[in-house]
Amino acid sequence: MTSDSRGAGGTVETITVAGQPAFSLRNSVGDQLVVLQHGAQVLSWMTADGIERMYCTPRLPSTPKPVRGGVPVIFPQFNLRGPDFSLPRHGFARHQPWERLDAVFAASALHGASAPAGDHEAGARVPPPPAAALPAAHVPHDIVGAEDAAAAGLHATDLVLGLHANEATRAAWTHDFSLQLHIRMLPGQLDLQLVLDNLDPQGCAPMHFTAALHTYFAVTELTASQVDGLAGSTRVDTLVQPNTQGPAGKGPLVLTGAIDDIYLGVQRPLVLQSGLGRLRIAMSGGFADTVVWNPGPVNAAAIDDMPDDDWRRMLCVEAACIGQPAELPPGGRWLAGQHLQVM
Numbered sequence: 001m002t003s004d005s006r007g008a009g010g011t012v013e014t015i016t017v018a019g020q021p022a023f024s025l026r027n028s029v030g031d032q033l034v035v036l037q038h039g040a041q042v043l044s045w046m047t048a049d050g051i052e053r054m055y056c057t058p059r060l061p062s063t064p065k066p067v068r069g070g071v072p073v074i075f076p077q078f079n080l081r082g083p084d085f086s087l088p089r090h091g092f093a094r095h096q097p098w099e100r101l102d103a104v105f106a107a108s109a110l111h112g113a114s115a116p117a118g119d120h121e122a123g124a125r126v127p128p129p130p131a132a133a134l135p136a137a138h139v140p141h142d143i144v145g146a147e148d149a150a151a152a153g154l155h156a157t158d159l160v161l162g163l164h165a166n167e168a169t170r171a172a173w174t175h176d177f178s179l180q181l182h183i184r185m186l187p188g189q190l191d192l193q194l195v196l197d198n199l200d201p202q203g204c205a206p207m208h209f210t211a212a213l214h215t216y217f218a219v220t221e222l223t224a225s226q227v228d229g230l231a232g233s234t235r236v237d238t239l240v241q242p243n244t245q246g247p248a249g250k251g252p253l254v255l256t257g258a259i260d261d262i263y264l265g266v267q268r269p270l271v272l273q274s275g276l277g278r279l280r281i282a283m284s285g286g287f288a289d290t291v292v293w294n295p296g297p298v299n300a301a302a303i304d305d306m307p308d309d310d311w312r313r314m315l316c317v318e319a320a321c322i323g324q325p326a327e328l329p330p331g332g333r334w335l336a337g338q339h340l341q342v343m
């Protein structure tokens with residue numbers, strides 16, 4: 001393990017997980033995050049109270065592959081729902097090698113400042129586009145709470161990973177793009193922001209895509225877990241063929257087993273309540289939809305990279321853009337995020 005960077009906000013170290021490059025983020029209060037470089041996949045978020053908040057399979061692949069757990073990045077197609085049906089299930093981003101961009105850039109970007117020229121990590125092939133700073137308005141208010149932004153910045157530990165269009169992505173999807181995942185860990189909070197720039201020349205047709213942060217939460221027992229806040233959205237039940245669609249239930253969603261629901265137009269932050277306590281799950285920007293997925297016992301037995309009984313210990317609550325695929329013209333930027341907070 002090598003120490004990469006240390007600042008007032010914490011440390012970011014390069015480590016290996018199952019022989020693959022990864023990053024370990026720690027802050028002064030004792031929160032820890034592990035992120036696999038391949039796919040820019042968060043694998044573990046352990047808060048200072050010693051509670052692991054993410055589910056991750058113990059069956060880690062020995063080659064660079066998406067891992068069953070943590071937060072796979074889904075782009076530019078959710079599942080097989082288009083709009084480009086020729087793409088692999090859940091798109092290609094989770095199968096791609098991502099690169100680290102400078103964490104100093106991350107901190108300045110999240111606070112709306114432009115990254116100085118040459119500020120990017122040596123060897124990072126893809127500098128963020130010149131105006132890659134996230135607008136301040138995009139940072140969810142609850143990241144800073146009552147504190148001012150500067151004080152919150154002091155406690156923030158940042159990592160930015162980037163994926164640029166390459167030969168493999170162009171073979172599947174012709175567009176030129178830069179996709180960044182801004183990861184910010186704050187005490188008891190984790191903020192994940194996707195920033196997509198369309199780098200196609202002016203005059204090209206807009207890019208169309210769907211996307212998600214496919215977050216696998218740890219729960220002690222699925223059937224003792226519930227999700228509150230979905231009322232007012234439209235529920236699509238994808239376990240039945242053809243899919244059925246109707247208003248989401250008014251009360252909390254109580255988990256009983258297999259579920260594969262898409263909730264369109266989620267109007268407020270959700271609360272996941274389980275044996276691990278309460279976790280607030282908020283979406284921002286281009287994420288308007290939420291997917292709630294658990295394979296249940298029968299489907300879990302058919303999934304190779306997860307122990308048969310682990311369906312009981314996980315629940316995916318995914319921030320997504322599905323119902324209304326995004327349209328982004330050349331030169332345009334799309335932002336979307338998921339923000340998690342222990343309550």
Ligand SMILES: O=P(O)(O)OC[C@H]1O[C@@H](O)[C@H](O)[C@@H](O)[C@@H]1O
Pocket residue numbers: 079089090214260291293318
């Ligand atoms: O096995 P994968 O490709 O990672 O997908 C897992 C699940 O991902 C969810 O997002 C989908 O709604 C499910 O239908 C799917 O089974």
